[in-house]
Amino acid sequence: MVPHVKLEETINEIAGDHACAVTAVPDEQKGERMVVFYTHPQLPPGELWEKLNHTNLPKLWIPKRENLYPTTEIPLLGSGKVDLKKVKALALEKAKEQ
Numbered sequence: 466m467v468p469h470v471k472l473e474e475t476i477n478e479i480a481g482d483h484a485c486a487v488t489a490v491p492d493e494q495k496g497e498r499m500v501v502f503y504t505h506p507q508l509p510p511g512e513l514w515e516k517l518n519h520t521n522l523p524k525l526w527i528p529k530r531e532n533l534y535p536t537t538e539i540p541l542l543g544s545g546k547v548d549l550k551k552v553k554a555l556a557l558e559k560a561k562e563q
Contacts, residue, residue, distance in 0.1 A: 467489075467499055467525070467526045468526075469487040469488070469489075469499075471522070471526070472487045472499065472501070472522070472526055472528075473485055473486070473487050475517065475520050475522055476501065476503060476513070476517070478520075479508075479513060479516045479517070479520075480503055480504075480505040480508055480513070481505070483503060483504045483505035483506075483508075484503070484504045484538075484539045485501060485502065485503040485504070485539070486501070486502050486503075486539045486540075486547050486549075486552045487499060487500070487501050487528075488500050488549065488552050488553045488556045489556075490553070490556045490557055490560045491560075498528065498529065498532060499526075499527075499528035499532060500528065500532045500534070500556035500559065500560070501513075501528050501532065501533045501534065502534050502535075502536045502539060502552060502555065502556075503533070503534070503535060503536070504535070504536060504537065504538060504539060505535065506535070508535070509535070510530055510531075510533035510534070510535065511530055513533050514527070514528075514529075514530040514533055531563065532559075534559060536555075539552070540552055540555070
């Protein structure tokens with residue numbers, strides 16, 4: 466199991482004040498795969514992936530480059546917390562596109 470919070474913290478260290486959300490979707494080979502949405506407009510997925518690979522995170526915890534998605538906003542609940550159900554739904558939509 467990959468701790469989503471630890472991955473989010475590391476992405477926030479890379480991206481600064483820009484929001485991110487991590488979720489997992491089913492994967493036929495591995496059981497599940499990590500999907501990341503982030504709001505940094507000048508950080509391409511390939512650059513984020515490279516920077517993640519230069520952190521202390523175990524390689525197993527780093528999502529594939531094609532599972533890093535820039536977005537304009539992260540879905541939030543009325544309380545201001547991340548809407549995990551909507552993030553998961555977005556991730557499942559992206560998985561179907563691949």
